[in-house]
Amino acid sequence: MSYSERWQELFGTTDGGATMSLASTATEPGTGGGGSGNLKHSGGPWTSASGTADELRTSTETSRSALGPGHEGVEAGAAGLASVAALKSVLTSWEERLRAVRDECEQLKGPLLAVAKEMGETETAIGNSFKGADGSAGKAGEKR
Template sequence: MSESERWQELFGPAGDGPAMRLASASGDPGAGAGGTDNLKYSKGPWTSASGTAGDLRTRAETSRSVLGRGHGGVDAGAGGLSSVAALRGVLTSWEERLRTVRDECEQLKGNLLTVAKEMGESETAVKSSLKGVHVPGTADEKR
């Protein structure tokens, strides 16, 4: 596909004015994927993502704890081996990584919940502000 063809696909044929549209939108301006609705927001995905971040935070902390317990008898059972110091370094490195994951997931969980709240409030405000706007429908088209 040439650049010109791609341009026409995005913006429509030359001379018809701008026709840029979302790939997911139907050919009807103002219609959503089903042809009847405008874009809609749902806080469900944001809240769900926040829950997933919280779950990952819990799993990272659990893994860090289990990892530490699993190395509990290494010093006594492998005393004198040079690999014990290397193993301790690996343990420390993984514990730090898991702490970082845990902390980042905690922050992400809060940020996602904030977005869900703000988007929900924005949606409510937009709906409220649009209540007085007349949108021509099929009843108007019959006149």
């Protein structure tokens, strides 16, 4: 079997025209994916993830800030109890964890938003590159 015949077999063609598609864009039942046949990216998930990271950062900081005042007076009111030292240790541990989550969310927000912008721009550039391929659009003054 020649390379050409093998490629035709892989791509499902006999006339030389490629018909390969991604599983996620298959339109026939049982051929995978079940998508619409149009592979399209949307900036929505990345923008949403960036917003969620920012919301989580804000709510984490709000919760962390509330821990200290919530424990005020515990040492004085429970003086002499061994649990006070354990409670202070747990408070410190949670404050550190919440700071780490807050900081990581802060670091993620910008890069996620950058991906959304980049993917959107890439999608636009790819779409623009196909204009003219089917004769529907072209440069001003260009004859087809």
